[in-house]
Amino acid sequence: MSKIISVNAGSSSLKFQLFEMDDETVITSGVIERIGLEDSIFTIKYNGEKDVTTLPIENHKVAVQLLLDTLIKKEIVKDLDEIKGVGHRVVQGGAYFDQSVIIDEDVVSKIDELKSLAPLHNPAHLTGYYAFKEAIPNAGAVAVFDTAFHQTLEPKSYIYPIPYKYYAENKVRKYGAHGTSHFYVSSRCREMMGNPEHSRIIVAHLGAGGSLTAVKDGKSINTSMGFTPLAGIMMGTRSGDVDPSVIDYLIEEVGLDMKEVIKMLNKESGLLGVSGVSSDFRDVQEAAANGNERAQLALDIFFRRVIAYIGRYFIALGGVDAICFTAGIGENSFFARKEICNLLAEALGIEIDDDANVNGKGDRLISTPNSKVKVYVIPTNEELVIARDTKRLLNL
Known part of the structure; x- marks a missing residue:
């Protein structure tokens, strides 16, 4: 019986899932939010019940200790040594990592070195790593990188058309993100298609953050996020692709400074910026249905930004066998x-089966037999990928 915990430490949050890896069942899952504030929220699901507690949680170390103490208190585990491995999601692995790795001092120093490329995420991942290492020192630790799946991109797809020295000297290039999700969904899609030798799949990972990836024969050949997760499609609060001269104009003519502009593009744009209503798709959809023209415009832009990338990747793949929504x-x-x-x-030539689209559940085909492209809904499961890689690398 090997138990593995998948951990996703954000700048002020800690998501977790504890797996029994013999049958890949989820024993418990949850999230600790608003870490560092007086009203932090600890949510844990176990045995069909959900407990929500509001309390002050000073930092990630306190959060990890609270989580582990709760596992013992609720008798989810009898002893922390039952947890044999901790799998950590890491947003930015740069060009160093094309696969998951066991964490050692060299890996830690590289994750730290790359923090300028993911300033909100990489330092938080290391904080989470140290907190678990101190609390359960006997458990092995594995890093699973969001960028690893996209390391199969060729230079013609990841080099920006700016002076080459910025790539050579400063590592400025496309890295992509959501790689663990794109890997899981495209792999599951190939299974559902009967594991063909050749496949051309476009994965649309559409959430508060969103990205599309072109996957050819199981390998990522291009993806919409770039040097950072600000690039690509319109998102909840992120602009996606924008003419870089807009930045200069807002600084020179409007009087914003660079930090204000980047914050605006990351935190105040996308669905929120255009609609003026919310960053949540459901709220914007409801406002549009009630006649809010800016909310309708936000939806129209969002959909067209998505199809623009699907069109681009249709050409890059030489056609498409399946489109997956996740x-x-x-x-x-x-x-x-x-x-x-x-x-x-x-x-x-896509034709949707309305019943499967509206009423279906879980992994499913939502296109009709007449559709020239298969369309699937495949709920992503990044935590399971993290747990599987942890088990494999630690030989559990």
């Missing part, structure tokens, strides 16, 4: 899936 919007919004597929219908 993540918060992709998995849960039949409205978003239908609107996107309607925009693709004429060009790609």
Whole structure:
């Protein structure tokens, strides 16, 4: 019986899932939010029940100790030594890591070195790593990188058309993100297609953050996020692709400084910026249905940004066998899936089965037999990928 905990430490949060790896069942899962504040929220699900507690949690170390103490108190585990491995999600692995690795001092120093590329995430991942290492020193630790799946991109797809020295000297290039999700969903899609020798798949990971990836024969050949997760499609609060001269204009003519502009593009743009309503797709959809023109405009831009990348990747792949929807919007919004597929219908010959789209559950095909491209909904499971890699690398 080997238990593994998958951990996703954010700047002020700690998500976790504890697996029994013999049958890959989830024993418990939850999240600690608002770490560092007086009203931190600790949510844990176990045995079909959900406990929510509000209390002050000073830092990640305190959060990890609270989680582990709770596992003992609720008798979810009798002894912390039952947890044989800790798998850590790491957003930015740069060009160093094309696969998951056991964490040692060299790995720690590289994750730290890359913090300038993911300033909100990489330092938090290390904080989480140290906290678990101190609390359960006998458990092995593995890093699973969001960027690793995209290390199969070729230079023609990841080098920016700016002076080459910035790549050679400063590592400025496309890295992509959501790689663990894109890997899981594209692999599951190939299974559902009967494991063909050759496959051309576009994965649409649409949530508060969103990215699309072109996957050819199981390998990522291009992805919409770039040097950072600010690039690509329109997102909840992120702009996605914008003419870089807009930044100069806002600084010179409007009087913003660079930090204000980057904050605006990251935190105040996307669905929120255009609609003025919310960063949550459901709120924007509801406002649009009630006649809010800016909310409708936000939806129209969002859908067209998504189909633009699908069109781009259709060409890059030389056609497409399947399009997969995943993540918060992709998995849960039949409205978003239908609107996107309607925009693709004429060009790609897509036909949606409305019943499967609206009423179906879990992994499923939502296109009709007449559709020229298969369309799937596949809920992502990054935590399971993290746990599987941890088990494999630690030989558990």
